[in-house]
Amino acid sequence: MVAAVMSAAEPKATRRRSWATSVNAWLLLLPAIVLLATFTHYPILATLYHSFFSLGRSGPAEFVGFENYHYMLDDDVFWQVLRNNLVFALATVPTSIALALLMAVWVDRKIVGRSFLRLAFFTPTVLPMIAVANIWLFFYTPDYGLLDQFLKALGFAGHNWLGDPATVMTCLAVMVVWKEAGFFMIFYLAALQSIPPELKEAASVEGASRWYFFRRVTFPLLMPTTLFISINALINSFKLVDQLVIMTKGGPNNASSLLLYYIYEVAFTFWDTTYAATLTVTLIAILAAVALTKFVYLDRRIHYQ
Amino acid sequence: MKFKTKALLTAGLMTVAGFGASAAQAVDLTMYYPVAVGGPVTKIIDDMVQGFQKENPDIKIEAVYAGNYTDTMTKAMTAMKGGQPPQLSVLFSTDLFTLMDEKAIVPIDEIAGPDGKEWLNSFYPAFMENGQVDGKTWSVPFQRSTIVLYYNKDAFKEAGLDPEKPPATWAEMAEMAKKLVKKDASGNVTRWGVEIPSTGYGYWMLQALAIENGQKLMNEAGNKTFFNEKKTVEALQYWVDLSAKDGVMPKGAVEWGTLRTDFLEGKTAMMWHTTGNLTAVKEGAKFNFGVAMLPAKEQRGSPTGGGNFYVFKSATPEQQKAAVKFIRWMTSPERAADWSIKTGYVAVTPAAYETEAMKAYVKDFPQAVVARDQLKHAVAELSVHDNGRIYKIVNDAVQAAVTGTQSPQDALESAQKQSERVLNRYK
Numbered sequence: 227m228v229a230a231v232m233s234a235a236e237p238k239a240t241r242r243r244s245w246a247t248s249v250n251a252w253l254l255l256l257p258a259i260v261l262l263a264t265f266t267h268y269p270i271l272a273t274l275y276h277s278f279f280s281l282g283r284s285g286p287a288e289f290v291g292f293e294n295y296h297y298m299l300d301d302d303v304f305w306q307v308l309r310n311n312l313v314f315a316l317a318t319v320p321t322s323i324a325l326a327l328l329m330a331v332w333v334d335r336k337i338v339g340r341s342f343l344r345l346a347f348f349t350p351t352v353l354p355m356i357a358v359a360n361i362w363l364f365f366y367t368p369d370y371g372l373l374d375q376f377l378k379a380l381g382f383a384g385h386n387w388l389g390d391p392a393t394v395m396t397c398l399a400v401m402v403v404w405k406e407a408g409f410f411m412i413f414y415l416a417a418l419q420s421i422p423p424e425l426k427e428a429a430s431v432e433g434a435s436r437w438y439f440f441r442r443v444t445f446p447l448l449m450p451t452t453l454f455i456s457i458n459a460l461i462n463s464f465k466l467v468d469q470l471v472i473m474t475k476g477g478p479n480n481a482s483s484l485l486l487y488y489i490y491e492v493a494f495t496f497w498d499t500t501y502a503a504t505l506t507v508t509l510i511a512i513l514a515a516v517a518l519t520k521f522v523y524l525d526r527r528i529h530y531q
Numbered sequence: 532m533k534f535k536t537k538a539l540l541t542a543g544l545m546t547v548a549g550f551g552a553s554a555a556q557a558v559d560l561t562m563y564y565p566v567a568v569g570g571p572v573t574k575i576i577d578d579m580v581q582g583f584q585k586e587n588p589d590i591k592i593e594a595v596y597a598g599n600y601t602d603t604m605t606k607a608m609t610a611m612k613g614g615q616p617p618q619l620s621v622l623f624s625t626d627l628f629t630l631m632d633e634k635a636i637v638p639i640d641e642i643a644g645p646d647g648k649e650w651l652n653s654f655y656p657a658f659m660e661n662g663q664v665d666g667k668t669w670s671v672p673f674q675r676s677t678i679v680l681y682y683n684k685d686a687f688k689e690a691g692l693d694p695e696k697p698p699a700t701w702a703e704m705a706e707m708a709k710k711l712v713k714k715d716a717s718g719n720v721t722r723w724g725v726e727i728p729s730t731g732y733g734y735w736m737l738q739a740l741a742i743e744n745g746q747k748l749m750n751e752a753g754n755k756t757f758f759n760e761k762k763t764v765e766a767l768q769y770w771v772d773l774s775a776k777d778g779v780m781p782k783g784a785v786e787w788g789t790l791r792t793d794f795l796e797g798k799t800a801m802m803w804h805t806t807g808n809l810t811a812v813k814e815g816a817k818f819n820f821g822v823a824m825l826p827a828k829e830q831r832g833s834p835t836g837g838g839n840f841y842v843f844k845s846a847t848p849e850q851q852k853a854a855v856k857f858i859r860w861m862t863s864p865e866r867a868a869d870w871s872i873k874t875g876y877v878a879v880t881p882a883a884y885e886t887e888a889m890k891a892y893v894k895d896f897p898q899a900v901v902a903r904d905q906l907k908h909a910v911a912e913l914s915v916h917d918n919g920r921i922y923k924i925v926n927d928a929v930q931a932a933v934t935g936t937q938s939p940q941d942a943l944e945s946a947q948k949q950s951e952r953v954l955n956r957y958k
């Protein structure tokens with residue numbers, strides 16, 4: 227704004243130079259804009275467009291307005307996978323954040339075998355989800371799986387962990403927390419190391435306890451990181467469905483299905499592409515709402531400026 | 532070097548000559564192939580393809596293995612929508628309506644040549660049912676099966692049962708299963724009586740039970756289902772009771788993929804599974820085992836199952852001709868017999884059972900013909916429009932019932948309601 231007002235008073239040469247600068251800037255942005263527009267913005271708009279049309283398996287696709295959306299609101303499976311997704315997010319996001327913080331604080335201190343510990347905590351993140359899911363599938367297999375063998379050695383009865391709607395979600399959540407926490411730990415570790423050591427010294431001069439220092443100094447200073455991680459974890463909980471393909475296929479009776487997996491099924495097993503578009507629009511709306519909350523609301527309240 | 536040049540020149544000349552006579556031109560075919568059972572199925576198919584190519588050097592076939600039936604169908608459809616469809620594929624015989632609705636395939640009788648009708652009549656009629664609609668034959672049976680009852684003869688002996696008398700009725704199966712359950716000192720079950728898989732192909736097992744109870748699950752036009760009929764509910768109730776009331780089957784969903792291992796490890800004394808697993812079970816079993824037809828309520832019965840060859844519409848006439856040639860080669864009596872011996876799938880023509888190889892095999896291993904003999908009680912597999920969606924609905928209902936989330940009645944009522952919503956578009 228200020229620059230614009232000032233530029234009116236500037237001589238012509240300067241103005242031409244600033245025009246050249248902005249052309250230059252746009253040219254530099256162009257490759258990214260083209261890629262984003264082709265692979266992100268256009269598909270989103272096309273999806274939105276298709277969600278207002280009929281499938282057209284026999285005859286041309288017709289404009290049907292909000293019919294697909296009405297169908298969605300009537301669809302019990304949609305509501306179930308949405309509910310599952312919320313439960314899944316509530317179960318995995320706070321747990322993996324807490325665990326990540328705990329691990330970060332632990333390996334931030336000077337202890338023997340620190341690098342080894344860091345590596346150990348980070349390893350699950352490096353593994354592909356498909357590999358992880360196969361390993362955990364063996365853990366949970368009834369009778370001869372690791373978990374059941376362990377329980378039986380202790381004299382307990384085995385359980386059909388993934389075949390029981392009451393336990394399947396917890397089993398998957400535990401696995402995802404195990405896989406994700408190490409990744410978030412890295413962010414906390416970086417943030418912890420950027421906290422100036424003087425604060426700690428000052429606090430110990432004042433006689434503050436370690437818990438008091440963590441609660442009143444470290445944790446508030448980590449808030450921006452926590453926000454960043456929680457948004458990422460939340461988005462991940464909607465994005466990560468590889469494990470379902472390997473472990474449960476969303477079963478039994480949709481008890482472990484998530485929104486994105488349901489979209490995949492509708493699109494590539496049922497070939498109902500317009501309904502899949504409708505569900506995708508819903509998913510995008512949810513994720514956009516999460517992102518907007520971060521940018522518009524939370525960012526302003528959390529940063530110490 | 533010199534030799535190489537010469538060879539190249541010759542090859543070049545031959546190619547030129549080849550263009551003259553179009554018959555000599557090499558035809559490339561891509562075939563998607565689904566694998567639903569354990570054992571070296573891909574190796575067997577690769578060997579068969581090799582054998583065919585040796586006899587027909589002008590045809591090249593690339594077999595692509597894309598996972599189970601559902602995955603393969605997904606892959607074939609995605610490839611088709613992306614403009615790169617395969618020329619032939621083995622897919623669920625029951626995907627016929629979906630493939631027709633997508634206008635993906637050509638009727639076989641239109642491309643099979645003058646003696647095509649005779650050839651198509653040489654198959655078991657039960658296997659042709661799923662492939663014939665509107666008076667046309669759309670697919671050729673190949674990887675076909677029925678469900679059979681595998682039982683552990685040693686366990687039968689141990690439980691004081693006659694190992695030569697497998698259960699013939701539902702009541703007998705439940706009774707025998709009770710005797711076969713084994714528990715350890717602390718009361719945990721170490722061997723179950725019977726397991727019926729409820730993941731992956733739950734609709735198939737439900738259909739078997741429904742047929743035995745005298746109930747069809749769908750009409751011939753493929754736009755009506757009978758999930759909430761009294762007899763279907765009874766069928767599911769029997770299944771659920773095996774674990775909930777009789778305590779002879781594990782609670783919760785029984786996994787299709789690991790069930791064979793359960794049986795081979797002695798974790799269950801009986802299992803319901805596809806005959807396609809027969810050879811893998813034979814090779815893996817460390818005990819004597821028997822194979823029997825499924826037990827009857829009102830009648831014996833099993834749906835047929837498995838995959839048929841389809842030829843895609845987008846293939847060129849030459850490719851379609853080559854595809855038919857390949858299919859005829861694959862289903863010829865000797866090959867069908869060989870395939871059946873190596874896997875356990877039912878050979879698709881009666882002639883295959885008249886070959887010397889098959890006769891010799893059956894003499895030593897009479898279990899091999901149980902599934903074939905069951906064909907006279909067999910019924911076409913559940914096949915309707917929008918099949919993928921209907922399967923999912925039935926599988927969900929089965930899983931809801933076996934896990935105790937819903938009663939069989941409620942689960943099937945809801946399945947029927949959802950199916951009607953989907954199928955109303957096809958009336």
